[in-house]
Amino acid sequence: MYIIKIGGNVLDKPERLQRFLIDFAQLSGLKLLVHGGGKIASTIGLRLGIAPAYVEGRRLTDAETLQVVTMVYGGLINKNVVAQLQALGCNAIGMTGADANAIPATKRPVKTVDYGYAGDIAGPETINATAIRALLSAGLTPVFAPLTHDGHGNMLNTNADTIASVLATALAPHYNVQLVYCFEKKGVLADASDDNSVISHIDENRYKELKEKGIVTDGMIPKLDNAFAALRQGVKAVLIGEAEGLASLAGSGTFSGTSITLSHA
Ligand SMILES: Nc1ncnc2c1ncn2[C@@H]1O[C@H](COP(=O)(O)OP(=O)(O)O)[C@@H](O)[C@H]1O
């Protein structure tokens, strides 16, 4: 089955998003979508007078920001994506981690940084894989917002790349899982200023080197950490590439972005 993650720099561009959803709807077999939307949450937060703040790519989620992300991820983005998929003949069902207790989490403990209402997922064993499998068996396509819950009545904000990785890992014992991170670039680039410098394959040694040389930075670091975590725990394949690449995956089964493996094949 496919677990596809779509990033915030595509979600805020209606034409690119529509194209991506058309291709996603055409993927055959079981599939699940995880969406981000950090950029839209920041824009809407600013309109409400709430400035975004990040430490190492993770949003500081105070009580007001939690209200914004719950509305934006769980409402605006999730429901519009579901409605668009319905229009494309894909029977999607919108989910957060609270729905069906799909993704329980705990509020990140305060160490040097207080991330506020950021949710940490203990591990794939805490995911309600039974409920997700029931949805898939019923012919539904789950669409997950990047929200979890603490079991005490509070929603929590969790990075969408992490949610995709943990869901892929939790479902790996049951399906042949391929995890695909779709974003606005053609893949992991050797030169940030050259869109065509896609690195076709990255294993753990190459990743270390790319990080040391400062070629892989910012949001790409947690994305790759999540990719390797998934592979170490039974996910069959992880791909990173542009949203438009899903067309060839749906058609010929090929993908032109970056393929991630644990050791050199
Ligand atoms: N070597 C690299 N190749 C491609 N993108 C990179 C690289 N290093 C850093 N990045 C940054 O990582 C970002 C993707 O991470 P992130 O913003 O978390 O993605 P998403 O939109 O999927 O959540 C890109 O927009 C880019 O700015």
Ligand SMILES: CC(=O)N[C@@H](CCC(=O)OP(=O)(O)O)C(=O)O
């Ligand atoms: C805790 C945390 O940082 N959560 C993320 C969730 C959204 C997300 O991951 O969106 P993208 O995939 O578009 O970056 C945030 O609020 O930005």
